[in-house]
Amino acid sequence: MRNLIIFLILFSITITKAQQEEVSLDYYLPDDVTYNPDIPTPEEILGFVPGEWHVSHDRLLMYMNRLAEVSPRIQIENRGFTYEGRQLVLLTISSEENLSNIEEIRKNHIALVEKNAESLDTEEMPIVINQGFSIHGNEPSGSNAALLYTYYLAAAQGEKIEKTLENTVILLDPSFNPDGLQRFAYWANTNKSKNINPDPQDREYNEVWPGGRTNHYWFDMNRDWLPVQLPESQARIATFHKWYPNILTDHHEMGSNSTFFFQPGIPSRTHPLTPQMNQDLTKEIGTYHAAAFDEIGSLYYTEENYDDFYYGKGSTFPDINGSIGILFEQGSSRGHAQETDNGILTFPFTIRNQFTAALSTLEAAQKMRTDLLNYQRNFYKNARESAQSGAYAFGNSKDPASAYKLAEILKRHQIEVHELANNFSEGDENFEKGSAYIVPKNQRQHRLIKAMFERRTEFEDSLFYDISAWTFPLAFNLDYTEDASMRNAGEKIEDIKMPLPQLPEESDYAYLLDWNNYFAPKALNQILEKGLRAKVAMEDFSLDSKNYGYGTIMIPVQNQKLDKAELHEFLSKVSEESSVKITAIGTGMTKGINLGSNQFRALEPQKVAIIIGGSITPYDAGEVWHLFDQRYDMKITKIDVRDLDDTDLNKYTDIILPNSRGGGLDEKYAKKLKDWTKSGGTLIGYRNAVNWLKKNDFIDFKTKKNEITAKNISFEEQGDFKGAQHIGGAIFEAKLDRSHPIAFGYKDDKISLFRNTTIFMEADEESYNNPIKYTENPLLSGYISKPNLDSIANTVPFKHKDMGRGDVMLFTDNTNFRAFWYGTNKLLMNAIFFGKEM
Numbered sequence: 001m002r003n004l005i006i007f008l009i010l011f012s013i014t015i016t017k018a019q020q021e022e023v024s025l026d027y028y029l030p031d032d033v034t035y036n037p038d039i040p041t042p043e044e045i046l047g048f049v050p051g052e053w054h055v056s057h058d059r060l061l062m063y064m065n066r067l068a069e070v071s072p073r074i075q076i077e078n079r080g081f082t083y084e085g086r087q088l089v090l091l092t093i094s095s096e097e098n099l100s101n102i103e104e105i106r107k108n109h110i111a112l113v114e115k116n117a118e119s120l121d122t123e124e125m126p127i128v129i130n131q132g133f134s135i136h137g138n139e140p141s142g143s144n145a146a147l148l149y150t151y152y153l154a155a156a157q158g159e160k161i162e163k164t165l166e167n168t169v170i171l172l173d174p175s176f177n178p179d180g181l182q183r184f185a186y187w188a189n190t191n192k193s194k195n196i197n198p199d200p201q202d203r204e205y206n207e208v209w210p211g212g213r214t215n216h217y218w219f220d221m222n223r224d225w226l227p228v229q230l231p232e233s234q235a236r237i238a239t240f241h242k243w244y245p246n247i248l249t250d251h252h253e254m255g256s257n258s259t260f261f262f263q264p265g266i267p268s269r270t271h272p273l274t275p276q277m278n279q280d281l282t283k284e285i286g287t288y289h290a291a292a293f294d295e296i297g298s299l300y301y302t303e304e305n306y307d308d309f310y311y312g313k314g315s316t317f318p319d320i321n322g323s324i325g326i327l328f329e330q331g332s333s334r335g336h337a338q339e340t341d342n343g344i345l346t347f348p349f350t351i352r353n354q355f356t357a358a359l360s361t362l363e364a365a366q367k368m369r370t371d372l373l374n375y376q377r378n379f380y381k382n383a384r385e386s387a388q389s390g391a392y393a394f395g396n397s398k399d400p401a402s403a404y405k406l407a408e409i410l411k412r413h414q415i416e417v418h419e420l421a422n423n424f425s426e427g428d429e430n431f432e433k434g435s436a437y438i439v440p441k442n443q444r445q446h447r448l449i450k451a452m453f454e455r456r457t458e459f460e461d462s463l464f465y466d467i468s469a470w471t472f473p474l475a476f477n478l479d480y481t482e483d484a485s486m487r488n489a490g491e492k493i494e495d496i497k498m499p500l501p502q503l504p505e506e507s508d509y510a511y512l513l514d515w516n517n518y519f520a521p522k523a524l525n526q527i528l529e530k531g532l533r534a535k536v537a538m539e540d541f542s543l544d545s546k547n548y549g550y551g552t553i554m555i556p557v558q559n560q561k562l563d564k565a566e567l568h569e570f571l572s573k574v575s576e577e578s579s580v581k582i583t584a585i586g587t588g589m590t591k592g593i594n595l596g597s598n599q600f601r602a603l604e605p606q607k608v609a610i611i612i613g614g615s616i617t618p619y620d621a622g623e624v625w626h627l628f629d630q631r632y633d634m635k636i637t638k639i640d641v642r643d644l645d646d647t648d649l650n651k652y653t654d655i656i657l658p659n660s661r662g663g664g665l666d667e668k669y670a671k672k673l674k675d676w677t678k679s680g681g682t683l684i685g686y687r688n689a690v691n692w693l694k695k696n697d698f699i700d701f702k703t704k705k706n707e708i709t710a711k712n713i714s715f716e717e718q719g720d721f722k723g724a725q726h727i728g729g730a731i732f733e734a735k736l737d738r739s740h741p742i743a744f745g746y747k748d749d750k751i752s753l754f755r756n757t758t759i760f761m762e763a764d765e766e767s768y769n770n771p772i773k774y775t776e777n778p779l780l781s782g783y784i785s786k787p788n789l790d791s792i793a794n795t796v797p798f799k800h801k802d803m804g805r806g807d808v809m810l811f812t813d814n815t816n817f818r819a820f821w822y823g824t825n826k827l828l829m830n831a832i833f834f835g836k837e838m
Helices: 002-020 042-046 057-070 096-100 101-111 143-156 159-166 178-192 230-241 276-296 319-320 347-367 369-386 400-412 444-452 518-530 562-576 618-631 640-646 668-678 689-695 718-723 786-792 820-838
Strands: 074-081 087-093 127-133 168-171 247-254 261-264 324-331 336-338 343-346 391-395 418-419 422-424 427-430 436-440 479-484 488-494 510-513 535-537 541-543 546-548 553-556 582-585 599-602 609-610 636-640 654-657 682-686 730-736 750-755 771-781 798-803 805-809
Touching: 002 042, 042 057, 057 087, 057 178, 074 143, 074 230, 087 143, 087 230, 096 101, 096 159, 096 546, 096 562, 101 168, 101 230, 101 369, 127 230, 143 247, 143 324, 143 347, 143 798, 159 168, 159 347, 159 618, 159 798, 168 230, 168 276, 168 347, 230 400, 247 347, 261 276, 261 347, 276 324, 276 347, 276 369, 319 444, 319 562, 324 347, 324 562, 343 347, 343 618, 369 391, 369 444, 391 400, 391 427, 391 562, 400 436, 400 820, 422 479, 427 479, 436 488, 444 546, 444 730, 479 820, 488 541, 488 618, 488 636, 510 518, 510 541, 510 640, 518 553, 535 541, 535 682, 535 820, 562 582, 582 730, 609 618, 618 636, 640 689, 654 668, 654 689, 668 805, 682 689, 689 805, 718 730, 805 820
Parallel strands: 127 168, 127 247, 247 324, 609 636, 609 654, 654 682, 682 805
Antiparallel strands: 074 087, 087 168, 261 324, 336 343, 391 436, 391 479, 418 436, 418 488, 422 427, 510 553, 510 582, 535 553, 535 599, 541 546, 730 750, 730 771, 798 805
């Protein structure tokens, strides 16, 4: 036994030393071609062979720009900038002759998705592939492989590569997530030792919070292909619709003990709107990956774990758009070399596998070129033929901004959108010009529209890699119908613009700000930050035949720091910048409460903080940060858990405690937060933070629990059985008490909530303490098990409790999900601005 231990130690040391030896290009590059010596290698520009160090985004761009300068096969363009100001580049790679005629090739290619495409000769058309790398910044083998792949495409010589480039246009995005890649490269490189240590417990393999996976605002970039809320997504979606590539590849990494995965995923977890031919072609492409990995001796697997259900992922979004999306997942070294179940996994090995997959994709594209081009043409032909007559309509008469934001997303997806020709009603829904839109069903993107608008509650499988529902009109809290007539459609919108309200006239008395508009919190924050007095209406009232609802903001003219003319000028600017209607009025005599009533409550500027770091989930924290910073132009202080002991909390009116991994914050922080709350602060907890707050006696509530016993479930099936009891992401209906401050600004007494927790809080005995309550049959869209559906009925997703002079508020649901759940963002803003009125 002792000899065996000594042997294993010596074997490990030998392998580690071998992996520390310098890697050369020969380790990566195929030897069936020659290479143009005039094309610089990565080492000649960067000073190292890929795999020796992690390439940072700036140096990645430096090399790509250099290749574009010297190679007639490459064109490079900048499509915009990340939040941190990094370029979002795209390389177009093909033969020199093709690049000289690239716009005509593009127009001929996208003609495949248009009407009358039958006359096009696909035998003579190049195939278009879009290859993207490292959308998660700490999955860097993809972007580092892009160095080698681009070099290969620029420098390889011979009949094989020449023929390939004649028949192919490659759209290459070397870094889907520049900010995350830069962050992770810094981490891995600054923690690298000369003597590489593969111990998984070394600091190199354990990033500090939030890690490099996400973008600047800590979003998972691979969930934004459908919502398109982030600049990186907007650039790549514009590229997709500009070209409609036949294949789109998305290079990722997974756990270090894994090997390599390529799609298709689990067949039963494919979205029903995806044609079977898509999966058949994906599987055929997979045979080329398998052959390539067999040749180099790398282990792999397919048709396991991952799925093609949520169309917001890079490997699934193409499937609803006539393309073939392919996910690659490489076991991650998370640094330079790491001990795993499969031996020491080195960074160069992970790069070589990604490079191999890029090459096998290229080979598959050549061998399957006409099949893939014909599939794309038939996809859109069949979509038109299956499209029904009529249209979808959506809008919100009180909130034109939210309707506009959904229409903006549709336009980004090249979906045809029309204004209304006239006001109309369909069933119980009313649609008004200026705040509603019509989307014809009979158009090229019919399948994509259906995927975005449908409610689906029946599924072949009960497990989902991501969310099971994303019905966009529900996410935006809009009235909508699938049965509108095109008779109500006005002009087709070419250049969509935010509806702007008429600016207020000058008043001698007061101004009223409608709280229904999505951007009303932005306007109110500007007013309060200016030092102006403003009050909120606790009851509804009317004036001059116009109704003003709960939450209407009143700004009196008298006793302000600005004179009458200055106040008018400032409020006009606020109205214009926020697109929120502000109305001038000349009397306080209204029907209902008068403007001098005590039911108008004075408001104060809010100073908000959010706790981050430690076990806090970066996604949830980032969504809140983004909401404040990008949507509402409000300052929010990010307090790291490690600094909480030394932070003066008395500066803040509100503190947000997001979801966390595990049990939440250490108990030692409970006293400090409790003392702050009792002295007048408002503490807002999200998702599993509510359990921490209950455990530490901030608030008490009862939960519904269902004990689910496995019957007739085998050992092999236990994982699927347990997984089916999770709520991965579905949409539920709740009743609103619109007189409660948490519900101010909502025009209806029902709301759609996104939920991905199984925390079911029982309703309070006093009905007025349940301003948001799930209905008896709440499921609107998505999957939930029968026991969980029974449990959620009549429970509450929100609770409020006074604590001393302060307040504790709980949300079991994420009101800010992925930056596109516009319909519930105002719940958080109501908690911030009106917490003291509850």
